[in-house]
Amino acid sequence: MGLAFGYRAFGGPEVQEFFDRPDPRPAPHEVAVAVTAAGVNPIDYMLRAGAIPGLNGGLPFPQVLGMEAAGIVTAIGADVAGLVVGDRVFGFALTGAGTYAHRTVLLGSATARTPAGLSDAWAATIPVAGTTALDALDQLGLPSGARLLVNGIGGGVGVATAQLARARGLDVVGTASTSKRDIAASTGAAFVDYTEGQVEGSLRALVPDGFDGIVDTVGGVSLRAVAPLALEPSRVISIGDVSVTEIGGAAVDRHTDRPTLERVAELMLQGVLDPHITAVHPLEHAAKALADVESAHSIGKTVLELSEIPSP
Numbered sequence: 001m002g003l004a005f006g007y008r009a010f011g012g013p014e015v016q017e018f019f020d021r022p023d024p025r026p027a028p029h030e031v032a033v034a035v036t037a038a039g040v041n042p043i044d045y046m047l048r049a050g051a052i053p054g055l056n057g058g059l060p061f062p063q064v065l066g067m068e069a070a071g072i073v074t075a076i077g078a079d080v081a082g083l084v085v086g087d088r089v090f091g092f093a094l095t096g097a098g099t100y101a102h103r104t105v106l107l108g109s110a111t112a113r114t115p116a117g118l119s120d121a122w123a124a125t126i127p128v129a130g131t132t133a134l135d136a137l138d139q140l141g142l143p144s145g146a147r148l149l150v151n152g153i154g155g156g157v158g159v160a161t162a163q164l165a166r167a168r169g170l171d172v173v174g175t176a177s178t179s180k181r182d183i184a185a186s187t188g189a190a191f192v193d194y195t196e197g198q199v200e201g202s203l204r205a206l207v208p209d210g211f212d213g214i215v216d217t218v219g220g221v222s223l224r225a226v227a228p229l230a231l232e233p234s235r236v237i238s239i240g241d242v243s244v245t246e247i248g249g250a251a252v253d254r255h256t257d258r259p260t261l262e263r264v265a266e267l268m269l270q271g272v273l274d275p276h277i278t279a280v281h282p283l284e285h286a287a288k289a290l291a292d293v294e295s296a297h298s299i300g301k302t303v304l305e306l307s308e309i310p311s312p
């Protein structure tokens with residue numbers, strides 16, 4: 001048995017609770033892990049709210065929060081190649097299996113070895129934010145010197161996108177609220193504070209000819225305000241708002257396989273990508289960690305670290 005944090009019905013934070021659950025056993029395509037760190041992401045509270053029924057609407061309760069984790073392999077399904085019990089790994093959990101827990105199961109094809117020199121906390125941020133940033137930039141395929149707007153630069157995906165873009169030689173401008181000024185500057189991006197109003201005018205003043213590409217992490221009204229600044233509508237990639245297609249843009253095309261996880265880990269080892277973990281909480285404080293992310297104004301990444309790691 002191990003501690004897990006989840007919910008027995010869809011709803012707000014009031015449905016969340018800790019409970020003991022039997023250690024999940026891996027199906028043939030899964031690996032069981034003792035979790036050492038788990039990333040906290042907006043999709044966690046969206047799933048808890050029942051806002052994405054296509055992902056977890058039909059799954060049994062209780063469901064456990066969390067999509068990504070680092071940990072130590074404790075058992076391996078028969079169809080999973082390339083990993084052995086005792087490996088340090090990171091990857092995607094099955095929806096509902098969760099990662100805010102002492103133990104869980106990860107998808108074997110979406111789990112990679114954690115390289116020596118990379119902390120479990122950093123590795124735990126790769127599956128969701130890290131690979132999404134990489135996917136968005138690969139999709140745009142902009143050449144060195146191109147101008148990129150990151151709409152919403154201060155969150156987990158935004159700060160990763162800006163760093164990876166700078167490493168590709170792009171000129172980056174980012175929008176965020178005032179508290180994100182320093183983190184935006186640390187990536188080498190120019191900064192526009194959307195709380196000062198006139199975002200479109202401020203961006204046009206900075207880049208009068210428009211942007212070669214836009215990576216949007218905000219969606220909605222904010223996306224529609226900045227989208228006209230792209231030289232071509234098709235160069236607008238939104239990671240959170242699929243209605244971007246209505247204005248000629250595209251939703252991010254996701255890759256969650258092991259080679260993509262390994263690419264992002266390598267970029268961390270090379271010093272290209274720092275996930276900017278600004279909040280680390282013990283599992284017992286998972287409600288506070290998720291509330292911070294749910295406020296939509298957390299900076300960089302929030303991570304749960306498990307102080308007591310169960311032996312395999």
Ligand SMILES: NC(=O)c1ccc[n+]([C@@H]2O[C@H](COP(=O)([O-])OP(=O)(O)OC[C@H]3O[C@@H](n4cnc5c(N)ncnc54)[C@H](OP(=O)(O)O)[C@@H]3O)[C@@H](O)[C@H]2O)c1
Binds near residue numbers: 042132153299
């Ligand atoms: N498709 C996928 O696979 C995928 C993967 C990862 C994430 N996502 C989605 O992408 C979105 C962002 O994810 P995340 O992990 O980066 O979230 P996050 O860490 O919570 O960051 C969101 C950021 O948006 C900023 N923001 C809110 N309103 C804004 C506005 N009007 N203009 C500029 N910035 C604004 C917030 O900062 P301020 O304080 O500056 O407002 C916050 O830093 C979420 O909807 C998430 O579900 C999708």
